[in-house]
Each structure stands twice: as C-alpha cells, then as structure tokens.
Amino acid sequence: MPQPSAKVSLTGIKPTGEPHLGNLIGAIRPALRLAEEYDSVYFIADYHALTTVRDPRLLRHYTRSVAATWVAAGLDPARTTFYVQSDVPEIFELNWALSCLTGKGLMNRAHAYKAARDRNVEAGEEPDAGVNMGLFNYPILMAVDILIMESDVVPVGKDQVQHVEYAADIAGSFNHVYGSSYSFKIPQAIIPDVGTGHTLPGLDGRKMSKSYDNTIQLFLPENKLKKLVRRIPTDSTPVEEPKDPDSSAVFQILDQFAPSGSADIVAETRKRLEAGGMGWGELKNVLFEVLNTELTPLRERYDELMKPGSDLDTYLAQGAEKARDRASGVLGSVREAIGIGR
Ligand code: ADP
Numbered sequence: 001m002p003q004p005s006a007k008v009s010l011t012g013i014k015p016t017g018e019p020h021l022g023n024l025i026g027a028i029r030p031a032l033r034l035a036e037e038y039d040s041v042y043f044i045a046d047y048h049a050l051t052t053v054r055d056p057r058l059l060r061h062y063t064r065s066v067a068a069t070w071v072a073a074g075l076d077p078a079r080t081t082f083y084v085q086s087d088v089p090e091i092f093e094l095n096w097a098l099s100c101l102t103g104k105g106l107m108n109r110a111h112a113y114k115a116a117r118d119r120n121v122e123a124g125e126e127p128d129a130g131v132n133m134g135l136f137n138y139p140i141l142m143a144v145d146i147l148i149m150e151s152d153v154v155p156v157g158k159d160q161v162q163h164v165e166y167a168a169d170i171a172g173s174f175n176h177v178y179g180s181s182y183s184f185k186i187p188q189a190i191i192p193d194v195g196t197g198h199t200l201p202g203l204d205g206r207k208m209s210k211s212y213d214n215t216i217q218l219f220l221p222e223n224k225l226k227k228l229v230r231r232i233p234t235d236s237t238p239v240e241e242p243k244d245p246d247s248s249a250v251f252q253i254l255d256q257f258a259p260s261g262s263a264d265i266v267a268e269t270r271k272r273l274e275a276g277g278m279g280w281g282e283l284k285n286v287l288f289e290v291l292n293t294e295l296t297p298l299r300e301r302y303d304e305l306m307k308p309g310s311d312l313d314t315y316l317a318q319g320a321e322k323a324r325d326r327a328s329g330v331l332g333s334v335r336e337a338i339g340i341g342r
C-alpha cells in the first residue's frame, strides 16, 4: 500500500479497441504494479479516442469494455483514482487556459501530427488532409490530463514519451508566467518494466497488434480462444524431431503468459520440445490450457462488470468524484493565478 505522501503516477488509456493478450502483458499488468508504490491514477481517455472513433455506440462500448478490463485484471478502485476523462469537466476548462499558453510551433512538431502530414505529402495530398483539430491539439489535452492530477510520473510506451515532455514544457511555460501564484509539478515519463521485455507475437508471428489484425482478444469464449490458438503458425517439423522453442510464437506466448507459479510448465515444455517427441498440436493444447486457466476468472468478472448497472457504474461514479475533487483544487489555483473569476 503506498504511503499517503507517495508520488503520483498517472496512466491514461485510450479506448479504441478490444484489449488483447499483448495489452495485458505489455501495458495493463506493468501499470497495475505501480499501484503498490505510487498514489495511482488511472483513467479512460474517451475524448482522446474521439479523434478517431466516430461511431457513438462503439465509443461507449470501448470505454466501458476497457474500464471493465482493467478492473477484471486487478485494478482496485478503492485504492486508486479511477475515472473516465469526460466525467471531469475541469479538464476541459484547463484545456483552454493551457492552449492559450502553448506555442503553435510546438504542436507543429508533434510526432503524430508530423507523421500524418508526411503520409499525406507522400500520397500527393494536401499536407493537412484528414487532420482534425482534435489530432492537432491532442498533446495539449494530454498535458492537461497529466498536470491537473499533479502527476509526478507517467508510465507510457516509447511513442508517448514526446507527449509527456510536452506536458513538462507546457507546465514550464505556465510556471514561468504565473509561478509566483501557482506552479504545476513537472511530470516525467517512465517506461514500465515489462518483465521479459519481449513483445508478444500475434496470430501471424508478427507483434500482436490491432493494426495487424492478428490479436487474441482477452475475453473470448473458450471455443473461440481454442480456435485462435490453433491458428498460430508453426512450421512442418515432424512430431518426433527436436524443435527450437524460442523460434516458436506458440512457445513465446506460453513463456510470457504462464503465471509466476508455473515456471515448471514452461521449463518442462521447453525440455520436451528440445528433446523431440512433442508436436506443435500438443504444444498448442498446453498453451490453450494455460491461457484458459489464467483468463477464465478474469472473463467471468469482466462479463459481470459489463452488465448495465453493475459495480462498474458505482466505481466510475465514485472515481469521477475523487478525480473532480483533485482537479478542482488545481483548477481553482490556476483560475486565481491567471485572472479568471472573481
Ligand atoms: P496495438 O498495437 O494493438 O494498437 P496499442 O498501441 O493500443 O496496441 O498498445 C497499448 C499498449 O499495449 C502499449 O503501451 C504496448 O506497450 C502494449 N502492447 C501492445 N501490443 C503488445 C504486444 N504485442 N506485446 C507487448 N505489449 C504490447
């Protein structure tokens, strides 16, 4: 349990798809471990998802599904601050105030915006074709998410480090102008330790990713999970011949997914593959059993939480209250500092 004076860690999750095994191993579990040490804040960034998700039912579904996933995976709403971004209107007020302090040039240099322009130029289009102002302003809203919760550290993947640096820059600009009245904490990006540090391979052997359409979603019914495990590619080495476990996507998933108490399943399977006599079909059965045993309790909890009026609604309502409490203190100080309100 973190001390009351613990540093604040903030994790933002964009609800743009169904969570998959790679997300659990590479993002959810490492982020949940931070709750042991930090005053931890987790939120669903639904307004960030709006830059790409245009189907209202889908956006609502992803928001609920991602929230249910984190709770099913072990997030404890009583020990953390857990909310949906759009439930905290203070964020949007601070968004305007900080937009007025942020140079347009800084936004021009943001990776995601630059990449969109480069793609357009390459395709012979207008540089800003298809770029909405939400995409352009995205880093400012993200800076607000971070600063309004007085975050010390922000665990992110490498692609998001620049955004945290921008939040630090924007905080610096504010502090320079208004620091005699109120100063933001300067946040720092951290890249969480993902255990083995490997990325989980997907159904085609490449990195498991929504963009490659090769994922195994976390809460599939058992029969679908079994079918997908069967689809992971293997070579044609006959059953009796020795096999290299490390070049097998099936083994890599087993290795990273086996719960900490079952190191012997992994070691035993490695030995049997190397010795020859274990076929890929049998390996897939082992993987299915391990995945199914690990995921069944999570799936049950997830299904419960997804029902309308479940505990999830209570958690999110209480979380929004906690988050607004934290945010309104900061916003009040900012309003005072910048000369808004009487
Ligand atoms: P996707 O590639 O499916 O779009 P995201 O980019 O939304 O996934 O990833 C969210 C988080 O999940 C990232 O921070 C990343 O660390 C983690 N992650 C995604 N795919 C994998 C994977 N195959 N192995 C390990 N971690 C992953």
Ligand code: TRP
Pocket (backbone or CB within 6 Å): 010, 011, 012, 013, 014, 045, 048, 141, 142, 145, 146, 154, 156, 160, 163
């Ligand atoms: N931009 C992040 C992503 O694409 C999501 C996010 C929104 C976020 N606001 C944040 C992450 C604040 C960390 C802190 O994954």
